[in-house]
Amino acid sequence: xxxxxxxxxxxxxxxxxxxxxxxxxxxxxxxxxxxxxxxxxxxxxxxxxxxxxxxxxxxxxxxxxxxxxxxxxxxxxxxxxxxxxxxxxxxxxxxxxxxxxxxxxxxxxx
Numbered sequence: 001x002x003x004x005x006x007x008x009x010x011x012x013x014x015x016x017x018x019x020x021x022x023x024x025x026x027x028x029x030x031x032x033x034x035x036x037x038x039x040x041x042x043x044x045x046x047x048x049x050x051x052x053x054x055x056x057x058x059x060x061x062x063x064x065x066x067x068x069x070x071x072x073x074x075x076x077x078x079x080x081x082x083x084x085x086x087x088x089x090x091x092x093x094x095x096x097x098x099x100x101x102x103x104x105x106x107x108x109x110x
Contacts (some may be wrong), residue, residue, distance in 0.1 A: 015046065
């Protein structure tokens with residue numbers, strides 16, 4: 001059985017809980033911990049969901065916000081639905097018509 005894994009990026013919510021409401025408040029706190037990011041990079045970090053994140057940056061965010069990675073990035077996992085294939089032995093529902101192709105007879109044009 002396949003598992004579908006997902007995550008949410010909650011940096012903005014956790015910042016708000018800790019009293020940080022703008023990205024300009026976060027930049028100097030990151031710089032104190034040796035993380036030098038431009039204003040646009042910090043903005044994208046806060047407003048978007050990053051696909052890649054260095055562990056050094058994650059550790060700095062956890063230190064600044066006094067939180068754990070699991071609070072910043074809650075993970076969800078669920079069983080994925082299996083795709084149904086043609087030969088899976090599942091009969092058509094009774095209310096569906098029999099969906100079989102009809103043989104066509106071609107006649108010459110008049």
